[in-house]
Amino acid sequence: MAVSQTRNLGLPLINLLRLKGVPILQQLHLEERLLRTSSDNWCIINDGTIDPTIVMGVSGKPQELLEIESILRDDIPVIRRFTGGGTVIVDQGTIFVTFICNKDTVPGLQSYPQPIMSWSSLLYKKVFQGIGDFRLRENDYVLGDRKFGGNAQSITKNRWVHHTSFLWDYEISNMGYLKLPKRAPEYRQARDHLEFICRMKDYISRSSFIDSTIEAVGSEFLLRSAELEDAHCTLGSKFEPSSRLLRKQELGEAIFKSLTASQS
């Protein structure tokens, strides 16, 4: 895949796309298309998504991760995304930040999961400088010992995407749709969701977080403002994204699987 970069003062160019309230499935489709069919670098910031939506990683099993009966009762959409990682419930209190880069964009960065995550944590360290005890802990962004952002990645031959859903705020009742995952970091120590996560709004205002993030990105890249139309123009028309909404029938079948498994 051709690498397209313009360097000014040694900084690689990145298109900064600021969105507000774009539905998360639409955002994921855009990300996957840009990953697979664009040769530019992109930073996408989506300030909130309209409807509460559950987003599982590529290998997520609904029967293990979700309280499906409640989800069906309350008509909560469930999406399987194209990146790895765990399950989140997102809504208008969530701020999404995504990086899509060519593999040689960041000097000295190997396009494998750990190095990319380390790089991103150094960027966010600048954002939270003097604000809270921010660190990357067992692949989670934490303030103290509480997680406030879920991150995940997808890596192709020549490009990678790293995206994060930051919990600026959340509804306590929404966390009830998620089960305790089987695969959890050690530092979680079997805490339930409300004891494990924290709200970013307790540390930083929404606008300050977004402004500081853009400033941090600007310290490593040359920013070029982009509009959604610019992103759509660069996309190859043949590519079909894999992130999708699970059908109610699939969720129903997952309940059946769960009952069968518990009886065997």
Next chain:
Amino acid sequence: MASRLWATKAASYLRISVPYRGFATGTWTLLICLLPTNAVIKDLKYADSHEWVKVEGNSATVGITDHAQDHLGDVVYVELPEEGTEVTQGASFGAVESVKATSDINSPVSGKVVEVNSKLNDSPGLVNASPYENGWIIKVEMKSADELTCLMDPDQYSKFCEEEDAKH
């Protein structure tokens, strides 16, 4: 994890399988200290995206290398293609998930998938424990053996990995 990794590398280098979750003990320890960082197997060909291929007639077995599994971390899921799928040299045919990331697996050869390693559905960690043997991913009926000239031999691949790691 570290001692298991070294046991895997020793076994791969010596072309001996070890049980999944085997640990290095006694006799292996001295040998392991003398081994290169990532194992590379003779008689295989290698792609610059860190897949290996073993060719027998016009049948090719494909997997990811020890270097790849080492850098990816613990594999928790393998996305396999369906049998009958056409694959193209250099193009993605599936993915592995590790450390919250999906990473493409690219085919070193073109052809048709004739078999997938379904054991990876229940035991994705075979890719880490036995990347060159039990962790194989697909078997392909090759379109053309000419494509193999684009791939690296073991010595070229070893040097490629060293240069890549040195750059970062």
